[in-house]
Amino acid sequence: MAKKSVKSVNQIISEIKQGIIQPVYYICGNDQYSLDAAVDYLQKRLAPQINSEFDREIISAEKGDDINGIIDLALAFPFGGGKKLIVVKNFENINGRKEISDYIGNPPDFTILVILHYAEKIELSREPFKLLNEKGYLYEAREETGDDLTNWLSNRIRKMNLNFNDEQIRILIEIVGENKSLLNSQIDKIADYVSSKPGADFEEIKKLINPTKTYSIFDLQDAIGAGNAAKALEIAYNLLDSNLDIVMLINMISKYILTITQALELMRMNLNDGEASAKLGVSWYYYINCKKAKFLLNENRLRKAARALYEADLAVKTTQTDPKDIITQLLAKIIS
Template sequence: MSKNKVNVETVYNISNYLKDDNFLPIYFLYGEDDYTISKTVKFISKKVDPLVTVDFDRETLSMNNKSSVSQIVDLASSFPFGDGKKIIIIKGFENCNDKPSFASYVQNPTDFTILIITQSSKSVNTRNEPYKSLFNKGYLFEASELKGQYLQQWLVKKAKQEEMELSSESAKILTEMVGQNKALLEMQLRKFRDYLKDSREITPEIIESLTSVTKEYNIFNLQDALGKGEKGRSLEIGYNLLDGSFDMMFIISMLTKFVSTLMKIIELRGKRISDKEAASEANLSPYYYSNCKRATFLLNEKRLMKAAEALLNADIKLKTTSADQKIIFTILIAEILN
């Protein structure tokens, strides 16, 4: 599986397959990065749209568990209304119950239709149909989630596109504060662009101040409240996060990272090294590392072990029960700070 996965082309090279008068008949995009998949669909659509001569030749279908591949094939095989191409966007291919049958169309697609298909899944098995045929034909593209330095590089490039300067260090701080969700990161960049005036540089100080100004409740505030042992404030922030654009899975993920960082800080206390050296060894920005050191209430091995156990319990409840996310969050905070 790992060998197959390495060989699949990445969506970040999609422009190489969008040359004038030489478009692919199928662009099959899959992966966990829904943000990038959505952006790529729009990018492909914009590139091929001039080939469509009438609006009736633009179609978008969202598949569900009652949908069949025959719907896609029938639509793709019917002739265009105009004298140009047909563009069909298929969303949620993972919901189709007869996926292997799509292989026959992949092996002999029509020359007047361009299919853009999305599938939300971590991976595909290129030994099975229709992915085997899609892979062999060169129609398969993966949107894997960027992490670590690759996400930071993407963020630096995105900031440059918005005519702002963002250093690698500042990009690291922003991902540590906001998380790895590209949509949220892009939203923060837009807010920075609106607030910055004469200077276009996004510094660590600006990141903290503007994140606080533009979003009263953020994950950084929650970490700070927990680090001080403030139960009421933690609940207030968490409820507002859940009422906004965050879900419980994201909160658990970020708090798990926070607890792991605090454990690392305790481990590094025994070494006679500076905060900058300790941050480097922990693979964190000095700014984030220094902020975590202020979490005096939780900087205790027993409390951190209790917090780690509480996060694991919350994760299990979230995945195995239908309990309300706020109830799970309330229990989580009580177990961490009790």
């Protein structure tokens, strides 16, 4: 019997448009842009089925993390009565990946489990990939090069109502490189520039082009937890430049500090991680990440962080201070 080929990540869109929603999406490959785009698409399209924010989990796996916490989370009933959406990034870091085969064989109908596995190559003859492919849950996101990449960029440029010829598209790829995420970021920047300055020629546009790096709030929390002031400030500025509201930023840091403070107390009570995370109303992985914040596992530093957050919140509400100045002072007080 002929070996079943792996579906392209692009097939997710066509399946969902047909009303086909899988209980498991295992998306693997080396095209980070397509991996991230698939998650964004799934979150937007599946949002109406998620009745509670407690039923939406995004987990960034770290080296050595265990699969059992994810499986337990996926088997737990939703809070809101609808579906539960769990997104697991960096699944390549997980220990015991084969153990997910039992879950794949009989997934609950109330959970949609999305797994991102960055990998140059997978062995379809080995588990869990063999079973995933047989069940139709396996999708591949491979980096595109040459004509495939040029065609992708050409389509992206056309959707943004930009007018570049083939030679100009090749020049863009030469300058930026073959990373889709960076190319997409530059196209967005060019589109904004052209909309404000119609008639700009390509030589002028070329001066705008440079590689970029984007971060998430979890990257910021990790940097704070490690006591890395320079990295935390870089990420915080990046988030503000990406239009994340300063109030939201302070709130997320506050939640992080509060959870670490509570975790210290629960660790003294010798509660296991599952009981502790449930007691605090946070996901098992969020709780584990808070426990890993070695720099902040100190009561004096946590009290200082709480005071700094109060002052930052007060500055936002009562002054016209620039958000970057507020976040700079906040991080300097927390990480010192």
